[in-house]
Amino acid sequence: MDPPAIRSAMPRVLFLDQSGDLGGAELSLLDIARHFRAAATVALLGDGPFARRLRADAVPVELVAGGGRLAVRREDGPAAWLAALGAVGTIVPRLVGLCRRHELIYANTQKAFVLGAVAALLSRRPLIWHLRDILTSEHFGRANLRLVISLSRLAAARVIANSDATAAAFVAAGGDRRRLVTIPNGIDPAPWCPLAPDRRARLRQELGLRADPVVGIFGRLAAWKGQHVLVEALRALPDVQCLVVGDPLFGEEPYRERLVRRIDELGLSERVRLCGFRADIPAVMQACDMIVHASTAAEPFGRVIVEAMLADRPVIASDAGGAREIVEDGASGILVPPGDADQLAAAIGRILEDRELAARLATGGRARALAQFGLTRTLGRIALVVSEVAAAAAGERDVSAAERGGPTWKRS
Ligand code: UDP
Ligand code: GLC
Numbered sequence: 462m463d464p465p466a467i468r469s470a471m472p473r474v475l476f477l478d479q480s481g482d483l484g485g486a487e488l489s490l491l492d493i494a495r496h497f498r499a500a501a502t503v504a505l506l507g508d509g510p511f512a513r514r515l516r517a518d519a520v521p522v523e524l525v526a527g528g529g530r531l532a533v534r535r536e537d538g539p540a541a542w543l544a545a546l547g548a549v550g551t552i553v554p555r556l557v558g559l560c561r562r563h564e565l566i567y568a569n570t571q572k573a574f575v576l577g578a579v580a581a582l583l584s585r586r587p588l589i590w591h592l593r594d595i596l597t598s599e600h601f602g603r604a605n606l607r608l609v610i611s612l613s614r615l616a617a618a619r620v621i622a623n624s625d626a627t628a629a630a631f632v633a634a635g636g637d638r639r640r641l642v643t644i645p646n647g648i649d650p651a652p653w654c655p656l657a658p659d660r661r662a663r664l665r666q667e668l669g670l671r672a673d674p675v676v677g678i679f680g681r682l683a684a685w686k687g688q689h690v691l692v693e694a695l696r697a698l699p700d701v702q703c704l705v706v707g708d709p710l711f712g713e714e715p716y717r718e719r720l721v722r723r724i725d726e727l728g729l730s731e732r733v734r735l736c737g738f739r740a741d742i743p744a745v746m747q748a749c750d751m752i753v754h755a756s757t758a759a760e761p762f763g764r765v766i767v768e769a770m771l772a773d774r775p776v777i778a779s780d781a782g783g784a785r786e787i788v789e790d791g792a793s794g795i796l797v798p799p800g801d802a803d804q805l806a807a808a809i810g811r812i813l814e815d816r817e818l819a820a821r822l823a824t825g826g827r828a829r830a831l832a833q834f835g836l837t838r839t840l841g842r843i844a845l846v847v848s849e850v851a852a853a854a855a856g857e858r859d860v861s862a863a864e865r866g867g868p869t870w871k872r873s
Contacts, residue, residue, distance in 0.1 A: 471497060471500045472497075472564045472847055472851035473501065473562070474497050474500065474502075474563060474565055474566075474567050474847060475501070475559050475567065476490060476494050476497075476501060476502070476503040476567045477504045477556070477567065477568045477569060477574075477576070477577045478504075478505055478511070478569040478570050479505075479507070479570045479571070479572040479573045480505070480506070480509075480570065480711075481506075481508045481509025481511050481512050482507075482510060482710045482711070483509075483511050483514065483710075483738075484681060484710055484711070485593075485646075485680075485763075485764045485765075486570055486591075488764065489593075490503070490591075491514055491518070491520075492649065492840065493567075493840065494520045496840045496843075497844075497847070498520045501521070502522070502523055502562075503515050503520055503521070503522050504522075504523045504524075504559055505522060505523070506526040506552070506572065506576075507526060512524070523555075523559060525552050525555045525556055525559070526548065526551075526552055533575075536601065536602040536605065537604075539608055549576065549579075552576055553576060553579055553580055553583070556576060556577065556579075556580035557583050559580075560580050560581060560584035561586075563586065564586065564854065565586055565587045565588065565589065565847065565854065566581045566587070566589070567588075567847070568588060569591050569593070570593070574590045574592075574609060574612070574613075574617075575608065577590075577616075578590075578612040578616035578617070581616050582615065587850050587851070587853070588617050589620075589850055590617045590621070591621045592620050592621065592622050592623065592631060593623045593627065593761055594627065595626060595630040595761050596609070596627075596631055596634045596636075597633075597634070599758065600758065607635075610631075610634050610636055613631075613637065613640070614637055617640055618640065618850045618853070619640050619641075619846055619849075619850055620637075620640050620642070621642055621643075621644050621843065622642070622643045622644075623643075623644070623646055623761055623783065624645060624761060624762045624783035624786050625643050625783075626781075626782040626783050627782075627783065628641050642842075642846060644839060644842045644843060644846075645786070645833075646764050646839060647834055647836035647838055647839025648764060648835075649836040650830070650835065650836075652743045653768070653773075654743075655747070655773070656743075656744055661744075661748055664744055664745070665748050668734060668736055668745070670702055670734065670748070673701065673702050674700070674701050674750045675702045675703070675704055675748065675749045675750050676691065676695075676702070676703050676751050676753055677703075677704045677745070677746060677748075677749030677752045677753070677769075678704070678706070678753050678755060679706045679707060679742065679746065679752065679765040679769070680706075680707045680754075680765050681707045681708060681711070682705070682707055682709040682710075682717045682720065683709065683710075683711070683716060684713070686707075686755070686756055686757075687757045687779065687799070687800065688705055688720055689720055690755040690757065690800055690801075690802050690805060691703060691802075692720065692724055693727075694803075694806040694809060695727075696727060696729075696802075696806075697802075697806040697810075698809055698813075702734070703733045703734070704745070704749055705720075705735045706738075706739055706745055717735075742768060746768060746774060747772050747773070749774060750774070751774055751813075751819070752765075752774050752777075753776075753777045753778075753805065753809070754769070754776065754778040754779055755805065756781070756782075756799060757779070757799050757800040758781070758782075758799070759781040759782030759799075760778075760779065760783050760784050762787075763783050763787060766788060766794070767787060767830045767834045769826070770793065770794070770826035770829060771830045771831070774823055775795075775818075775819045775823050775826065776788060776793075776795070776822070776826050777794065777795045777797055777805065777809065778794055778795075778796055779797065780796035787833075787834070789829070792829075793822065793825040793826040793829040794825075795808045
């Protein structure tokens with residue numbers, strides 16, 4: 462259900478995202494854009510499943526990436542942006558045109574933020590940056606960090622961080638604390654209704670799972686998401702099966718190949734199933750007996766953790782970043798040190814042996830997800846930031862028009 466806030470004066474928002482694929486940032490934006498769709502457009506640099514989901518939900522989509530590919534990675538810096546000037550030169554004018562038809566820009570990813578910041582400055586529109594990455598030099602080139610931090614000071618009216626860990630890294634990298642607000646992701650609990658036992662049994666069969674316990678890991682296949690850590694942990698857990706759900710999304714195909722090779726080397730191919738991307742996550746999560754989050758680096762937020770809690774399954778998560786803000790160790794899940802296959806195996810073993818513990822963690826997790834990470838509250842908080850930024854910009858325009866003695870610009 463949408464929150465009632467600001468329905469009466471929905472600002473015209475131009476959302477901007479670099480990906481046509483469905484990662485967590487895009488699934489989160491899907492919920493936000495749906496909420497604003499009466500007056501919003503989503504501009505994307507690439508077509509694909511994300512664009513299709515938006516269109517299916519009646520959210521207007523504009524593809525802004527002409528022919529040239531924008532080959533800038535997070536490790537890169539201004540030099541890569543200079544090399545990509547051809548593509549940037551096509552995209553920015555299109556964006557400026559779109560910006561002028563909207564009241565504010567809402568950038569959802571890094572590349573989108575850089576391009577959106579330039580377009581926002583040129584079109585004199587305010588910009589909100591939804592920051593979903595932990596900005597450290599471990600993951601981002603120093604020059605890239607400097608670029609986005611400087612641009613945030615120049616062009617971002619507000620920065621929304623998806624966790625306190627993301628917010629702290631932004632400030633440590635030189636970001637302005639006064640523009641920052643932390644709004645954790647919210648997940649709509651409606652699709653997480655209990656799966657009937659016969660449907661569960663059928664789904665397990667379809668997925669090639671036997672009666673033995675199943676540990677699931679959900680998310681795109683990527684080295685830092687740590688699917689390999691769970692595979693290593695299985696060596697100490699005879700009879701335990703593992704379901705790996707997700708595809709490589711952003712150039713991580715070689716990781717999938719390495720993972721499959723390692724599963725073969727360890728003789729685990731009978732016990733580990735890779736089922737690729739699934740659109741029925743609530744059902745597939747409930748087909749598992751427990752769910753593991755194994756990121757080896759600090760997870761900025763980790764939607765899959767909250768989803769696993771909603772699925773009423775015990776969760777084990779990596780003790781770092783946003784995961785720590787979601788799971789209370791021993792009450793709503795178990796936290797283990799990132800990258801430690803032995804401790805992960807021990808935690809899985811404890812939950813399998815102790816049914817009472819498993820039930821307590823599942824119940825505690827679901828209660829916490831419902832109480833703290835609901836979608837309605839998140840959308841309400843985002844709507845408030847959006848309306849404040851739009852109102853401040855409209856106020857500034859009114860004042861400067863009045864100072865010039867001309868007609869004031871009114872929001873419709
Ligand atoms: N997901 C999905 N199908 C899959 C694997 C993952 O729909 O096969 C979704 C998952 O339900 C979650 C999102 O992808 O909502 C991943 O978000 P998360 O924040 O956990 O990680 P990210 O990929 O954004 O780093
Ligand atoms: C990013 C992060 C992930 C977070 C998601 C939604 O993709 O990697 O941790 O949950 O954004 O904010």
